[in-house]
Amino acid sequence: MDVGTKILTVEDDERIRQAVTLALEEEGWDVIEAGTGESALEQFTATPADVVLIDIMLPGIDGFEVCRSIRRASDVPIIMVTARADTHDVVAGLEAGADDYLTKPFAPKELSARIRAMLRRARSTEPGELERIKIGELEISADEGLVLKSGEELHLTKTEFKLLVELASQPGKVFSREVLLERVWGYDYFGDGRLVDVHVRRLRTKVESDPASPRYVVTSRGLGYKLQP
DSSP states (O other): OOTTOEEEEEOSOHHHHHHHHHHHHHTTOEEEEESSHHHHHHHHHHSOOSEEEEESOOSSSOHHHHHHHHHHHOOOOEEEEESOOOHHHHHHHHHTTOSEEEESSOOHHHHHHHHHHHHHHHHOOOOTTOSOEEETTEEEETTTTEEEETTEEOOOOHHHHHHHHHHHTSTTOOBOHHHHIIIIIOOOSOOOHHHHHHHHHHHHHHHOSSTTSOSSEEEETTTEEEEOO
């Protein structure tokens, strides 16, 4: 049981919010509720959470803007919730800075599993085998949680950093989406490859001089991604 762990759940439908709160409290987590985007930002500023669960469709400030605002201030794990599994909503949520997404209706056990995976990843320390690696202009220090490009620090989210470290653990090796989902997100089931694709795109905007023609994070068509040595 994660005593003292705080989950901020942002949902305007009171019945859904109460059901989610009950399910999370049964897991032993402290739940902070918000019914609007404005309230969510106030709550997060007053009491930073360990994981944030955001519904996309909110009155006033929508879930995308709430996600962007929180992400500008924090690298807290964020899960977006959408009533539609279409690519636009999913990708837009991930592009806004979310680490993962869930589609309504979802089972409480699935939500708990996602949150536990997020918490494990957020609290894990990187192994010491990859202390520092230099590829071209990039310098990656897993132990320090630091990435430099031409000597200047890059600001990556925890998911982006973990993705880069995983690729850098074996430069030149192609990692499939399934392997990256397991190692970066901690999912031991077949997840959604869009998670990997969108985070690779976001990572490229930060590490590549020309994201449209990547030098470092390269696609191996039909296979996955690799860090080009």
